[in-house]
Amino acid sequence: MTATPYQQMIFLNLPVDDLDASKAFFTALGYSINAQFSDENAASVVISDTIVAMLMTKPFYATFTDKEIADARKTSEVLICLSAESREKVDELVDRAVAAGGTASDKVQDPGFMYGRSFDDLDGHTWEVVWMDPAAIQG
Structure with a gap:
């Protein structure tokens, strides 16, 4: 076993x-x-x-923690990145985040083999959503 x-x-x-x-x-x-x-x-x-x-x-x-809590609206504490299964799923999640009160970044990553967008949640935490072409990942 x-x-x-x-x-x-x-x-x-x-x-x-x-x-x-x-x-x-x-x-x-x-x-x-x-x-x-x-x-x-x-x-x-x-x-x-x-x-x-x-x-x-x-x-x-x-x-x-004994540290001061960062104000994510003013400082970048972390960039959280989630994978997506397609370009469309990237857009779908970011668009849902904006519709729910989040803020989308104007920056779009699109070098061809990958596609990504990001949004800030209600507290300013930045979430990136990225799709990568499986063929590019395999080498």
Whole structure:
């Protein structure tokens, strides 16, 4: 019997101003909230089987760090990049983010073998969405 390889997960812990508004934003993008790991201080947004965004109220987030919490509207703390299965799926997700109150970047990456756009969520966190041609990835 062969053991199933361990699937490492990533948990993005993001401070938010308004937890309910942020939950509504990410739900509008098509993601679900895992109620088992959500309460009045945090919401567990399931992006995929291996990616979870933990949206945390700023006071709760502050209990995990002694550092000042960055204002993502003014400083770049991190660029979060998600893959997409096609160019159309890139546009679809960014367009849904804008419709839900996010802000799209005017920059489009399109060197031919890949296509990408980005948006800022309600708290200014930047999310990039990128499609890469499978033939280009294979070499």
